Every structure is written in structure tokens, then in C-alpha cells.
Amino acid sequence: MQTKPILVIGATGKTGSRVATSLEAKGHVVRRGSRSAATPFDWEAPETWAPALSGARAAYVTYFPDLAFPGAVEKLESLVETAKDVGVEHLVLLSGRGEHHARLGEEVVRNSGVDFTIVRAAWFAQNFSEGYLRDPVLAGVLPMPGGVVAEPIVDVDDIADVAVAALTEHGHKGELYEVTGPRLMTFSEMAGELSRATGREIRHVPISFEEFHGNIAEAGGTFVADVFTAIARETLDGRNAHTTDGVMRALGRAPRDFADFARTAAETGAWTSAA
Structure with missing residues (x-):
């Protein structure tokens, strides 16, 4: 077992908490990077990067809230240079599927001179149970744009499992794992699975992108x-309307189905109250 921290x-x-907990459960030394950590890490405070990275053998890299945010790719470039300078050996980057800016971030890591693994993820199932769509689900609606695009x-648990494998096992360096669920689903079909899991009706409400913007604003x-x-x-727009074998290639098993996610989330109380 490595003694240098990850x-x-x-x-x-969503992913980082699962990755850290899983690594610790497997006996690895973990340095939890956040603004409130003992050794803080803050994307808005570059002076925190070197102390957080120093002495680490590997790093799981996520940019909050998304690599599409202005300045994110430039910050990632600076972070990668810092990681290289302090001797980090392996970077595992979480990227977004079908996103132009995420691809730019991937190229930064690919060209860094540090060993890397890229985990390019589809849309998170846990957005319904832990994210901005939880309250609408509690209210019985699923307001989403995109029409009938599938x-x-x-499942975020699959993303975390792939990241942990990449950080701790041989054979993952230089790999791109594009991770999806096992089937294509429209938002109407997702609402149906959520209805079955919760035992109450949840309706997909098609909205425009302008309405979507207003809700988030x-x-x-x-x-x-x-x-x-x-x-x-x-x-x-349909560009992501196909499944991939990333989970199978990384883990040797099929990805979890959305129905299983919904059932587990319901059983663990994700939608029991608005608290």
C-alpha cells in the first residue's frame, strides 16, 4: 500500500466525497481538498494549490461548478503545472461529455507531461436526489428542456468507482473512460422510473431553454x-444519445441502471422531505 496521500x-x-470515502475504506491515505480542509484547496486561491498537492502521489481533479465556467481551463492549466512542479505522478480528471470546454480541459491534462486518466461523464443521476432537481422531484415535477432527446x-457511484480504480490500480494510465448508464432514456422515461421508485406521480414538464435559465437564475x-x-x-441536442463501454472497460462490469439508482435513493430517504 502506498504511503503517499491521494x-x-x-x-x-457529488463525486469527490464518494471517491475520498471509498479510497479511505480501501486503506489509502487521502488528503481531502476543500476550502475548509486542514490543508485547504480553493480554485479561487492559487496559493493553496502547491501546499495541497505537495507530497501527493496522485490527484483526483474536479472543477466546481463546471469546466465550462469562464477561466476554468486556464486555472486547470496552472494547476497542472503546479502538480508537475511538486512531483504529482498521476492526475485523474473528471470531464463532461459533449462539452467543448471540457474537451479543452482534457487536452491540458493530456499535454501536461504527467500520467493521466480522463473520466468523461454523462449527465448525473444524482442531480435528481442531491442536486438542483431534487426540490422539483419532491414537488412532483421534472421541468427539463431538450424535448424527447435521450x-x-x-450513476455517480459508477463515476467514483472508475476514478478509484484509476487512482489505485495498474493499467489505467493514459486511458479515456467515457462513462454512461446502460440505456438511453428521455426525461419522460426518467420521470416514470422516479414515479415507480417513490410511489407517487412525477411528471416531466417540457420547458424552453429560456425557462430553464429562469429557474436556475x-x-x-x-x-x-x-x-x-x-x-x-x-x-x-442529441450528440450524447448513445451509450458507451467506459464503465465496463474500467471495472469489468456493467454500469448501474437508472431504475436501481432511483430505488436505492428512495429507500435511503432522498425524497422523504424538503429538508
Whole structure:
């Protein structure tokens, strides 16, 4: 077992928290990278990067809230240079499927001179249970743009499992794992699975991208809404309407189905209250 720590950037996020917990459960030394950590990491404070990376043998890299945010790719470039300078041996980058800026971020890591693995993920199933769509689901609606475009939505637990494998096992360096769920689903079909899991009706409500923007702006402000709406316009055009074998290639098993995610989330109380 390696004694050098693995830095998990974004250790309080959906994937980062799972990656850090799984690594610790397997006996690895983990440095949880967040603004409140003992050794803090903050994307907005470059002076925190070198101390967080120093002494780490590998790092799981996520950019919050998304690589599409202005300045994100440039910050990633600086972070990669810092990682190289302090001797980090392996970077595992979480990327977004079908996103132009995410591809630019991937190229930064590919060209860094540091060993890398890229995990390019489809849309997160946990957006319904832990993210901005939880409250609408509690209210019985699923307001989403994109019409009848199908998405191979992926369970975040699968993303974390792939990242942990890449960080701890041989054979993953230089790989690109594009990870999706096992089937294509429209938002209407997702609403049906959520209805079955929760035992109450949840309806897909088709909305325009302008309405989508308004909903996000109300919750998170105009700047956040601008970026996420741009991502939705870019990715909900059919470009991602196919499944991939990334989970199988990385883990030797099939990805989890959305129905299993919904059932497990319901059983663990994800939608029991608005708290």
C-alpha cells in the first residue's frame, strides 16, 4: 500500500466525497481538498494549490461548478503545472461529455507531461436526489428542456468507482473512460422510473431553454444560469444519445441502471422531505 496521500479536489462534491470515502475504506491515505480542509484547496486561491498537492502521489481533479465556467481551463492549466512542479505522478480528471470546454480541459491534462486518466461523464443521476432537481422531484415535477432527446444518464457511484480504480490500480494510465448508464432514456422515461421508485406521480414538464435559465437564475443567479443553460443547449441536442463501454472497460462490469439508482435513493430517504 502506498504511503503517499491521494489528493481529492472537490472532496465535498457529488463525486469527490464518494471517491475520498471509498479510497479511505480501501486503506489509502487521502488528503481531502476543500476550502475548509486542514490543508485547504480553493480554485479561487492559487496559493493553496502547491501546499495541497505537495507530497501527493496522485490527484483526483474536479472543477466546481463546471469546466465550462469562464477561466476554468486556464486555472486547470496552472494547476497542472503546479502538480508537475511538486512531483504529482498521476492526475485523474473528471470531464463532461459533449462539452467543448471540457474537451479543452482534457487536452491540458493530456499535454501536461504527467500520467493521466480522463473520466468523461454523462449527465448525473444524482442531480435528481442531491442536486438542483431534487426540490422539483419532491414537488412532483421534472421541468427539463431538450424535448424527447435521450440521455444515457450515469450513476455517480459508477463515476467514483472508475476514478478509484484509476487512482489505485495498474493499467489505467493514459486511458479515456467515457462513462454512461446502460440505456438511453428521455426525461419522460426518467420521470416514470422516479414515479415507480417513490410511489407517487412525477411528471416531466417540457420547458424552453429560456425557462430553464429562469429557474436556475432564481436559485443560483444569472451568471450560473448563463453557463448551465449554455451547457444544456450544447449537450441536449442529441450528440450524447448513445451509450458507451467506459464503465465496463474500467471495472469489468456493467454500469448501474437508472431504475436501481432511483430505488436505492428512495429507500435511503432522498425524497422523504424538503429538508
